[in-house]
Amino acid sequence: AQSVTQPDIHITVSEGASLELRCNYSYGATPYLFWYVQSPGQGLQLLLKYFSGDTLVQGIKGFEAEFKRSQSSFNLRKPSVHWSDAAEYFCAVGAAKLIFGTGTRLQVFP
C-alpha cells in the first residue's frame, strides 16, 4: 500500500539553527515526491518536488531535499531557520493523486 510517514509530529528549533524534517514513503513505482508548507490559516505552498535526476533538489525559501531510494526517504533540510519558517510541513507522494503524510509542526524560537 502507498503511504507516507513523517515521524516527527512537532519540532522546535532556535532561529539560525539547521533543520531536517524526515519523510519516509512506501510506493510501488518510481515515486513523485513533494514537500508542501502550510502557514496558519493558509493553503498549501509547494516547496520543492522530485521526479527523477539529481537526488538533491533545491526549492524555494532556501529549502532542499534529498531523495534516497535505498532508505525510501525524502528528507527536507534548511541550513539556517528563520522565524518565518514556523509552519506545518507536509510530505506527499503520488503520481495520479497525492498521498500526504501526517505533517510536522515546526516551531522556531528567537
Place this chain on the structure above:
Amino acid sequence: SAVISQKPSRDICQRGTSLTIQCQVDSQVTMMFWYRQQPGQSLTLIATANQGSEATYESGFVIDKFPISRPNLTFSTLTVSNMSPEDSSIYLCSVGTGGPNYGYTFGSGTRLTVV
C-alpha cells in the same frame, strides 16, 4: 502554475444543511481534486473530479454526502450535504498539471464550521 480561486473562504453552517464550495481555475486543467483537512490533521483525498463524468471517490467518501460537479475544465463544485459537526474541516481544491511543470497546486481552502 495554475491560479485557483476557492469560495467561500469560510462559513458557519447549521447542522442538517448543505454547503456548496466552488473552485475556479484560471486555465484548463485535466486533473482536479477535493481534499478534506480535519482540525489538526493532514489532508485526505475525497475524490477526483472528472470532467464530463461522475467523480471518483476514495474509500470512506460517498457521492450522496459529497456530490461533486465538473461541468468544464476550469470549474468544479463540492457540496457537503446534511452536515453534522463532524464535517467541520478545511476543504481544499487542487489541480494537477502535467508536462515539465508537473505538480499539484492548491486553493486557499474553505474553513467550514458546523454548529
